[in-house]
């Protein structure tokens with residue numbers, strides 16, 4: 594199945610360009626983590642096309658029920674993280690990435706499973722449109738998955754903790770889905786932390802996860818190896834941990850070199 598790009602918005606054309614480039618990194622026999630969100634949807638479709646066209650043998654672990662439905666419906670072979678144990682590569686979207694390739698994720702509430710899967714992967718490629726690139730994380734509200742039991746006490750502890758950190762804002766909001774609280778795939782709640790700018794993401798991430806009712810925050814630190822940024826005209830830029838390693842329309846040659854460069 595190939596989408597008609599003429600019907601896509603510029604942002605969606607950019608997401609699609611990044612997504613299609615990312616599946617060039619998939620090799621026969623790989624165990625793959627599949628991300629969640631609108632950019633990941635383009636990736637799952639591109640992956641299903643490639644696997645079918647080339648008769649590849651890949652095993653996929655989805656990071657959400659939505660991705661599981663999409664990937665399964667497109668004929669990709671699904672498994673569970675516990676069944677495969679270790680993954681070769683995870684490809685996922687993001688809400689923000691900074692020059693260190695640190696991320697804020699969880700705009701769709703999937704960051705817990707996404708972080709478990711990415712951490713169990715040898716590599717993580719993030720796919721993004723240009724709007725996701727920031728100098729400092731924090732303009733996008735930081736999602737925090739919390740258990741329902743005592744959540745208002747948890748929210749108060751989170752608010753007190755934020756007062757001790759280097760942040761522009763400190764508003765904590767329960768995420769809603771219409772009139773009811775939004776629920777994650779685990780049945781938990783989400784607090785969105787409107788922080789404006791996060792001065793020390795490592796200190797904040799560690800501190801938040803010390804609060805008992807907190808399950809996981811949306812900061813992905815030192816997890817991502819490469820960000821592929823798509824553009825509406827189909828070009829892509831590949832960002833490694835030390836800057837752009839493949840500006841403009843790169844080739845499919847030297848994929849392993851790109852990873853090595855990303856690690857340099």
Ligand SMILES: O=C[C@H](O)[C@H](O)[C@H](O)COP(=O)(O)O
Pocket residue numbers: 628629630631632633685686687688698699700701702703704707
């Ligand atoms: O919970 C959702 C995930 O972290 C998504 O990967 C993230 O929100 C980016 O989503 P999108 O590709 O739709 O911008």
